[in-house]
Structure formats: C-alpha cells, structure tokens
Amino acid sequence: MKGWWGPESTDPQAKQGIRAEKTDELEHEDDPQDTSSSKNAADFYRAQPVLDRRIHVLGLGSVGRFIAHSLRGIPNPPPVSLIFHHGRILKEWEESPKRISLVTDGDIERREGYDAELSVPRFRSHGKEIQSQTNTGEAFPEALDAEQPRLLEGESTEPIHSLILCTKATKVLQALSAVKHRLHNDSVICFLQNGIGIVEEVNRELFPDPETRPHYMLGINSHGLHNNTGVKFSAVHAGFGTLSLGILPHERDRKSAPYAPTLKFKTYPEPGPIEPRHPANPDPTAPAPTASTFKWTPNQRYLLRTLLRTPILCATAYSPPDLLQMQLEKLAVNCIINPLTVTLDARNGAILYNYSLTRVMRLLLSEISLVIRSLPELQYIPNVEQRFDPGRLETMVVGVAHKTRDNISSMLADIRNGRQTEVDYINGWIVKKGEELGVRCLMNYMLMHQVKGKSRMVQTELGEGVPFVEPKPLEEEVMIRGQDDSRENEYWQDGSQG
Numbered sequence: 001m002k003g004w005w006g007p008e009s010t011d012p013q014a015k016q017g018i019r020a021e022k023t024d025e026l027e028h029e030d031d032p033q034d035t036s037s038s039k040n041a042a043d044f045y046r047a048q049p050v051l052d053r054r055i056h057v058l059g060l061g062s063v064g065r066f067i068a069h070s071l072r073g074i075p076n077p078p079p080v081s082l083i084f085h086h087g088r089i090l091k092e093w094e095e096s097p098k099r100i101s102l103v104t105d106g107d108i109e110r111r112e113g114y115d116a117e118l119s120v121p122r123f124r125s126h127g128k129e130i131q132s133q134t135n136t137g138e139a140f141p142e143a144l145d146a147e148q149p150r151l152l153e154g155e156s157t158e159p160i161h162s163l164i165l166c167t168k169a170t171k172v173l174q175a176l177s178a179v180k181h182r183l184h185n186d187s188v189i190c191f192l193q194n195g196i197g198i199v200e201e202v203n204r205e206l207f208p209d210p211e212t213r214p215h216y217m218l219g220i221n222s223h224g225l226h227n228n229t230g231v232k233f234s235a236v237h238a239g240f241g242t243l244s245l246g247i248l249p250h251e252r253d254r255k256s257a258p259y260a261p262t263l264k265f266k267t268y269p270e271p272g273p274i275e276p277r278h279p280a281n282p283d284p285t286a287p288a289p290t291a292s293t294f295k296w297t298p299n300q301r302y303l304l305r306t307l308l309r310t311p312i313l314c315a316t317a318y319s320p321p322d323l324l325q326m327q328l329e330k331l332a333v334n335c336i337i338n339p340l341t342v343t344l345d346a347r348n349g350a351i352l353y354n355y356s357l358t359r360v361m362r363l364l365l366s367e368i369s370l371v372i373r374s375l376p377e378l379q380y381i382p383n384v385e386q387r388f389d390p391g392r393l394e395t396m397v398v399g400v401a402h403k404t405r406d407n408i409s410s411m412l413a414d415i416r417n418g419r420q421t422e423v424d425y426i427n428g429w430i431v432k433k434g435e436e437l438g439v440r441c442l443m444n445y446m447l448m449h450q451v452k453g454k455s456r457m458v459q460t461e462l463g464e465g466v467p468f469v470e471p472k473p474l475e476e477e478v479m480i481r482g483q484d485d486s487r488e489n490e491y492w493q494d495g496s497q498g
C-alpha cells in the first residue's frame with residue numbers, strides 16, 4: 001500500500017501535481033472483510049479517506065509563497081494550486097519557470113510542480129458583490145441565473161477541498177467571494193490572518209447558512225517573512241517562528257462544541273451606568289459549559305496533518321480554547337505596537353524606554369485586558385485573570401517590541417504603501433467587543449481612528465501625487481515607489497508568547 005506520508009512518488013505527473021489527485025491509497029482500508037492487518041494507532045487516521053489531496057493557496061504574498069514552497073518540500077508532497085488574483089500576474093507566472101524560491105540566510109531554494117489558476121477578487125459593499133468590471137477592466141459576464149456565480153474566462157468551477165487563505169484580513173471577503181462557488185460544506189479553509197473577527201465576518205457575509213458553510217481552521221504565524229525585492233515569486237524567510245494551528249468547531253456541531261460562547265453577561269446597551277464585567281462577577285444564571293468533543297472531518301484532518309508534517313513550518317496543533325488565548329495575546333501586542341508605530345512613523349523599537357509612550361501603552365492595555373478578561377468564552381478557563389493581566393500583557397508587548405525593534409510593523413508598512421490597514425480587526429475588534437460587553441474603550445477607539453485618518457491622508461496624497469503606474473479601473477493596489485522594498489512584516493517572535 002502506498003501511504004500519502006510514504007516515500008516520494010516517482011510518478012512525474014504526480015510530482016507535477018497534474019493528475020486529479022483522488023486518494024486511492026486508502027481504498028482498502030475500510031474493508032470490513034479484511035481482518036489480516038492488526039489495528040494500530042495509524043488505522044485511526046486511515047479510517048476515513050480524504051477525497052482530494054490538492055491544497056489550494058489563496059493570497060500569494062510572502063506568507064502564501066512560504067507555505068506553498070514548504071508544502072512542496074515534504075516527502076510525497078500534496079498537489080498545490082496557486083490562486084492568482086490578477087490575470088497579469090498569472091501570465092507572468094506562466095511565462096516564468098513556474099518556480100517559487102525561498103531565501104534563507106542568503107541561500108536560495110527553488111521549488112516547482114505547482115498548478116496555477118485565476119480568481120479575481122470581487123469587490124463588496126454592504127454584504128453584496130458590487131463589481132461589474134474586473135481588475136483588468138473587462139466586464140463581468142451576466143449570470144444566467146441569480147444563483148449561478150458570474151465567472152470570468154479562465155476561472156475554475158472545480159471544487160476546492162482544502163484551502164489555505166493567506167490574504168490580509170482586509171482582503172479576505174473579496175478573495176473568498178471569488179471562490180465561494182467552489183467551496184462546499186465539507187471543504188476546509190485555514191485562515192492565516194492577523195487580528196480577530198474575520199471568521200465571524202465570513203460567516204455573516206458569505207456563508208450565513210451553517211448547513212452549507214465550510215469547515216474552518218485557524219493558524220497563527222510567527223515566521224518572519226518579507227518580499228524578496230525585485231524577485232518575482234520569491235520570499236525571504238527572515239525569522240524562524242512557528243505556526244500554531246487549531247480546528248474550529250463547526251456551528252453544525254455547536255451543541256457539543258468546546259467552550260461555545262454562552263452569554264454569561266448582560267450585554268450593552270442596558271439602562272443605567274456601564275459597569276465593567278469580568279469573570280469575577282459572572283451571571284449566576286448562565287448555563288454551564290458544554291462538553292468538549294467534536295468530530296474532525298477528513299479534509300480537516302488531512303490539511304492539519306499535512307501542515308504538521310511540514311518541518312519548516314514548525315507547526316503545532318492546539319485546542320480551540322488554547323488557540324483563542326494565543327490569538328488574544330498576539331492581538332494585545334498588535335493593538336499596541338502596530339498603531340503606535342503608525343502614529344510615530346517609526347520602527348517597533350521606538351515605543352521602548354519612553355516615559356510618555358509607556359503611559360499611552362498602559363492606558364490602552366487596561367482597556368484591552370478588561371475586554372479580554374470579560375469574554376464569555378474564557379470564563380471557565382483557569383488563570384485567565386493572570387494570563388491577561390495588564391502587567392503581564394505589558395511585559396509581552398515590551399518583549400516583542402524589543403525583539404522586533406528594527407522591524408517596520410505590518411500596519412506601518414501598509415500605511416506607507418497606501419494599503420488599507422488591518423486596524424479594524426485589531427483595535428477595532430477590542431472596541432466592538434467592548435461595546436457588546438459594556439466596556440468602553442475610548443483609548444483604542446481614538447487610536448484606531450488616528451490610524452484610519454493617517455491611512456486616508458496617505459491615500460489622498462498618493463491619489464493627488466504621481467503614482468508610477470496608474471491603477472487600472474478597479475485595480476486593487478496602486479503601485480508606488482518603494483512598495484516592494486517595504487518589509488511585509490508578519491513578524492511575531494515565538495518566545496514572546498510567554
């Protein structure tokens with residue numbers, strides 16, 4: 001039997017990832033007549049075959065390229081499809097040697113064997129696709145019936161079973177809208193964005209019906225990656241980190257989902273003064289937490305195991321409550337370093353050893369800490385009060401700012417390049433959650449709007465100034481000088497997670 005974790009296939013087509021990769025290696029596994037093989041731990045994993053080994057990567061910035069490169073480097077690699085967001089870039093890829101290169105400590109490693117496809121982001125407003133033109137200016141064909149997706153030439157209708165989503169948080173809806181018709185209720189999407197609240201937004205806007213909604217996984221990336229200036233389809237692995245992964249319980253399994261958020265606190269608005277609430281004074285009438293078992297689907301298990309067996313990713317799997325706490329720690333750090341570096345227009349280290357900025361940081365952290373400690377999802381988890389104590393969060397922020405002192409934060413890089421920032425999913429999430437929980441977060445609100453104001457200011461300046469390449473109608477990004485030089489900085493130093 002040929003297992004998919006076994007030695008590398010000698011079939012050149014399989015190496016190229018060309019075949020429709022139906023798993024055949026598992027077809028005898030479930031034969032009830034077959035009593036010859038004794039059951040062992042691996043049988044558990046082999047019990048349910050996955051349908052398709054192909055992994056699609058959507059969002060081909062430095063993180064997407066790194067993941068795609070890493071996946072093709074493992075024994076018996078899965079077929080990997082790169083989804084390009086622009087016809088021009090797909091053409092460049094087709095005309096290139098079709099390789100992704102990764103630079104580590106000056107050494108270049110090139111990998112090939114990718115498939116490529118096109119999927120043009122759909123612009124959205126108020127929960128609807130509003131686009132009548134593509135980013136190359138051509139008109140979208142009219143759909144024959146409202147239920148059918150409006151497809152462009154070259155766009156696929158093939159189902160996607162496993163998708164790794166590496167776009168920025170601000171591009172998730174547009175990117176997913178374009179492949180929504182290919183995702184089914186057994187597909188799995190692995191979200192790898194900064195910030196929190198993306199999954200909820202995707203559910204609300206794209207998959208409101210739990211019956212047709214795909215399954216989800218979350219990942220927190222701490223690898224330091226940036227673009228390789230001037231070199232296409234390449235990334236620089238500047239800092240070794242980890243990938244913390246977790247499978248999210250599906251709403252279809254809600255009843256048995258671990259730590260399903262039960263509303264333990266009365267939500268705002270309510271009459272009378274707003275009292276901060278946190279687990280020290282929970283609502284005694286709230287129901288107790290539910291059991292923590294839920295089933296993984298074959299696609300979820302397959303994608304998780306494939307990422308876990310990719311050594312360079314240094315991936316580890318966590319339970320949903322653990323992953324949530326790690327996300328919240330990262331969020332707290334991003335809530336301070338990212339917007340402050342924007343307002344200061346300085347590298348991460350600038351916030352250190354500065355009396356006034358320490359005051360600012362503490363005010364922000366007192367709100368952030370209170371919101372996090374008030375989350376109903378965390379109320380039954382031991383030590384939440386200590387883990388998210390403002391003092392501990394401050395130590396973490398200072399530690400990360402020190403380790404990444406020479407970096408330009410991802411938010412500052414976005415601002416400088418005229419891109420939309422992820423502030424809505426960082427400080428914006430704190431403000432929104434605070435409103436729901438009755439914790440007013442004025443400091444975070446103000447800082448969020450300073451970032452937005454700065455973003456608008458830069459975009460206006462760029463619009464009035466002289467861009468080097470005129471944006472085509474509805475083209476996503478304006479190419480400006482220095483864009484490729486910016487460190488696309490998803491840096492999150494591992495040790496800082498405390």
Ligand SMILES: CC(C)(CO)C(=O)C(=O)O
Pocket residue numbers: 194333334337338348400404407408409410411489490491492493
């Ligand atoms: C931790 C920090 C601030 C490091 O640069 C980061 O994650 C980011 O820039 O987004």
